[in-house]
Amino acid sequence: MNDFVPHGPVLPTADAISALRPLPASGVRLSTEGLLGGWQERNATATLPHCVTQLDRHGNLANLRRVTGDRSDVAFRGFWFADTDVHKTLEAAFWEQGRSGTASPFTVDAAALLEKAQDPDGYLDSYYQVENRDKQWTELHFSHEMYTAGHLIQAAVAAARTAPGDAAAQQVLTVARRFADLLVTRYGDSPEVDGHPEIETALVELYRVTGHRPYLDLAGRFVDNRGHGVLGEGRFGPRYFQDHEPLRSAAEVTGHVVRQLYLxxxxxxxxxETGDRELLDAVVRLWDSAQNSRTYVTGGQGSRHRDEAFGDPYELPPDRAYAETCAAIGSFQLAWRLLLATGEARYADEMERVLLNGIAGSTSVDGTAFFYSNPLHLRTGHDGSHEDAPTQRLSWYSCACCPPNLARLMASLHGYVATGSAGDGLQLHLYGPGTVAGGGHEVTVDTRYPWDEQITVTVSSASDTPWTLAMRVPAWCDAPRLIVNGTQAPARGQIQDGYLRLHRSWKPGDTVVLTLTMPSRLVAAHPRVDASRGAVALARGPLVYCLEQADVPADHDVEDLALDPAAPLAVSYHSGGLSPVTLRVPMRVRSSNFVPLYSDISSFKTTAATVTAIPYFLWANRSPGAMRVWIPLATREE
Structure with missing residues (x-):
């Protein structure tokens, strides 16, 4: 394929509703010296190999080998959708192959295994291919069969977009298309739907790869099938499946968060792809519902452990936050699609918030331990013995959906940084050092963001005709500053819809220095968020900060601290240690020793102290201990 151009996870066709166009996958190269590029490198050298090892250790690969007859001596292990962890890891391996140019032996082995395990009619789901074969397609509310197929298809999309001439990539695409064709044949005129959405976006992406219209039509059918009660009550009722009301008329998000976001x-x-603006408007309405009343300050979503679900409006308890890692990834992926469709900066703002806080906090600094749920408050004495809410990150989970999901996102992260085309120029959405090229233009980005305020863009090459360089100015930045080719220029007047837009004939060597001033901020929640009333969160730039017991003097406890609102916060810079930037926070310490459970307020005595706050995403990388994002405000009497 001489005209092949590799692309990332989302690639709308030329006829799609699309305000922005993704760049080719080779258009963005992130430097490993920056935060984003460093995460990608960590993913390649630690997280992805770790996932491959765990798949073998926990039986996911053996489950598929049982189907082929190669491991008939073992029982099925794990959840009934365990195959999806194989598929997500395979997808990650292909994205990484496209990024680095180095193929993993895992892609070869996994592709051959999947091809061998597939039934003649295209069916491939190891849980339902041996003992449970008679149950195939009979329990869609529960089975995750289409969800499993969706992740297989996503792996095939990654294979097709990164290595179409590779034999393993061709194998995976063939396997996935056979499964997709089976779905088209079986469900093309059916009112049924899978209990866990994911197949919809996978089928659309497969349509974009192949041009085969039945895949798109089936995806549309699945979207419209949901909301008519076809899945039954289940354990948590139809709202859990988003099957209580059609998406087109639903007024608010509900139910299992990952299912809602994937849908x-x-x-x-x-x-x-179908030009259906009514459907697009419905998604925006539901996105607004989530953002306006059901999203944590870190970008996390989901306040209920019981059903991994959205709660009521403003039900956002920090200590009981579920905020599943997969939900944060789903939120990022949804925001990216809405950004491409509309070009509105608010979606890029949310991508940044959830990436740098809700997603980043899920992974240890060494890349081999993970949170499934992401609380905003860990109490002193918390019992972290259960994996549902551990005190520290774990190397794997019985339901291990999150680690391979993180691996596939990080391997493709460069594809979400910028957009552009020959006619529209370049748009920079996420900031990190590296190069961005597309549409005949190329720039180099030099920055230590989010630790530093300054972003320097240097034009490397450009077309002769004028074009626009657009740089996002986050909503939290009140006073951006601009220098163009060494001359100070007004910034505010050139900001349109959240982007600094500079239109001119660019020449190699031209430079733009954008300073996103980021003083420390105290953030308050909506008054109806009862769990955070009378407390504030600390933020600097896009990062949310937290207090961790490791930074509190030994004779104090995180739980006894109250922030002194009258004293200023100070920023500290470090050349080493856990975080390059910390905050020095003035506190009042409420002595709680020997205090009854309830007593007169006058019995509380306080002393002054200054405590270090670290970025939330870095917590739990030292000794186990209490942590909190929301800090009570000291009263005047204190």
Missing amino acids: LAGAVDVAV
């Missing part, structure tokens, strides 16, 4: 992402894909 919305698939609906955006269907809407933009």
Whole structure:
């Protein structure tokens, strides 16, 4: 394929509703010296190999070998959708192959295994291919069969977009298309739907790869099938499945968060490819519902452990936050699709917030331990013995959906940084050092963001005709500053819809220095968020900060601290240690020793102290201990 151009996870067709166009996958190269590029390198050298090892150790690969007859001596292990962890890891390996140019032996072995395990009719789901074969397609509310197929298809999309001439990539694409064709044949005119959305966006992306219209039509059918009660009551009722009301008329997000977000992402894909603006508007309405009343300050979503679900409006308890890692990834992927469709900066703002806080906090600094749920408050004495809410990150989980999901996102992260085309120029959405090229233009980005305020963009090459360089100015930045070719220029007047837009004939060597001033901020929640009333969160730039017991003097406890609102915060810079930037926070320490459970307020005595706050995403990388994002405000009497 001489005309092949590699692309990332989302690639709307030329006829789709699309305000912005993704760059080719080779258009962005992130430097490993920056935060984002460093995460990608950590993913390649630690997280992805770790996932491959765990798949073998926990039986995911053996489950598929049982189907082929190569491991008939073992029982099925793990959850019934364990195959999806194989598929997500395979997808990650292909994205990494496209990024680094180095193929993993895992892709070869996994592709051959999947091809061998597939049934003649295209069916491939190891849980339902041996003992449970008679149950195939009979328990869609529970089975995750289409969800499993969706992740297989996503792996095939990654293979097709990164290495189409590779034999393993061709194998995976063939396997995935056979499964997709089976779905088209079986469900093309059916009212049924899978209990866990994901197949919708996978089918649209497969349509974009192949041009085969039945895949898109089936995805649209699945979107519209949901909301008519076809899945039954289940354990948590139809709202859990988003099957209580059609998406087009639903007023608010509800139910299992990952299912809701994956459904919305698939609906955006269907809407933009079919020109269905009513459906796109419905997704925006539901996105607003989530953002306005059901999203944590870190970008995390999901306040209920019981059903991994959205709670009521403003039900956002920090200590009981579920905020599943996969939900944060789903939110990022949904926001990216809405950004492409609309070009609105608010979606890029949310991508940044959830990436740098909700997603980043899930992974240890060495890349081999992970949080499934991401609380905003860990109490002193918390019992972290259960994996549902551990005190520290774990190397793997019985339901291990999050680690391979992180691996596939990080391997493709460069694909979400910028957009552009020959006619529209370049748009920079996420900031990190590296190069960005597309549409005949290329720039180099030099920055230590989010630790430093300054972003320097140097034009490397450009077309002769004028074009626009657009740089996002986050909503939290009140006073951006601009220098163009060494001359100070007004910034505010050139900001349109959240982007600094500079239109001119660019020449190699031209430079733009954008300073996103980031003083420390005290953030308050909406008054209806009862769990955070009378407390504030600390933020600097896009990062949310937290207090961790490791930074509190031994004779104090995180739980006894109250922030002194009258004293200023100070920023500290470090050349080493856990975080390059910390905050020095003035506190009042409430002595709680020997205090009854309830007593007169006058019995509390306080002393002054200054405590270090670190970025939330870095917590739990030292000794186990208490942590909190929301800090009570000291009263005047204190």
